[in-house]
Amino acid sequence: DVKVTQSSRYLVKRTGEKVFLECVQDMDHENMFWYRQDPGLGLRLIYFSYDVKMKEKGDIPEGYSVSREKKERFSLILESASTNQTSMYLCASSPPVGFGNEQYFGPGTRLTVT
Amino acid sequence: AQSVTQLDSHVSVSEGTPVLLRCNYSSSYSPSLFWYVQHPNKGLQLLLKYTSAATLVKGINGFEAEFKKSETSFHLTKPSAHMSDAAEYFCVVRIQAAGNKLTFGGGTRVLVKP
Numbered sequence: 366d367v368k369v370t371q372s373s374r375y376l377v378k379r380t381g382e383k384v385f386l387e388c389v390q391d392m393d394h395e396n397m398f399w400y401r402q403d404p405g406l407g408l409r410l411i412y413f414s415y416d417v418k419m420k421e422k423g424d425i426p427e428g429y430s431v432s433r434e435k436k437e438r439f440s441l442i443l444e445s446a447s448t449n450q451t452s453m454y455l456c457a458s459s460p461p462v463g464f465g466n467e468q469y470f471g472p473g474t475r476l477t478v479t
Numbered sequence: 480a481q482s483v484t485q486l487d488s489h490v491s492v493s494e495g496t497p498v499l500l501r502c503n504y505s506s507s508y509s510p511s512l513f514w515y516v517q518h519p520n521k522g523l524q525l526l527l528k529y530t531s532a533a534t535l536v537k538g539i540n541g542f543e544a545e546f547k548k549s550e551t552s553f554h555l556t557k558p559s560a561h562m563s564d565a566a567e568y569f570c571v572v573r574i575q576a577a578g579n580k581l582t583f584g585g586g587t588r589v590l591v592k593p
Binding site: 369374400404405406407408409410413423455457467468470471472473 | 483485488513515520521522523524525528569580581583584585586
């Protein structure tokens with residue numbers, strides 16, 4: 366079974382703090398993704414990576430950055446957290462790009478910025 | 480650009496009755512289509528996927544979906560709802576020509592009454 370784990374289930378941070386969200390997958394997948402999930406909006410792609418040290422902006426990258434130093438680990442960084450970044454963050458991984466490949470999701474990190 | 484519309488944000492059914500979750504997509508290209516389910520405090524799990532083979536797709540837990548190109552729809556159905564089906568469901572489209580990124584619908588929350 367593919368396993369995608371995220372470092373925290375719940376996180377509370379203050380405005381202006383630097384926040385790190387970690388994601389690890391154990392299936393040697395090339396592709397990894399970060400989404401945020403908000404009610405009524407579904408999931409929106411923040412960043413994705415198709416290889417170590419490679420990254421691509423998704424649909425809503427503003428205010429975020431990412432790091433992928435090892436194949437199994439993909440980190441999302443909030444340089445200076447703001448209240449509008451309060452959300453559920455989901456990490457996913459998938460095999461090399463192919464038509465119909467599914468993504469495997471972690472359990473999510475619910476981040477609250479106060 | 481592709482988009483996905485889930486026509487109902489909430490659906491309430493009685494246990495043992497049919498479930499219908501409606502999804503329409505827009506795309507200039509042939510899509511892959513997915514349905515994911517998210518149970519409370521859990522990550523997303525793939526229910527089923529359409530990748531240009533049979534238009535009627537069977538998934539896990541008794542769910543199925545039919546791809547109708549003429550109607551640009553991919554509705555999800557189950558003949559008899561179970562209490563464990565209470566969850567949020569996401570319709571998702573992937574377009575190979577658009578870099579294989581996933582676009583999510585806004586989600587449908589299903590309530591199952593005893």
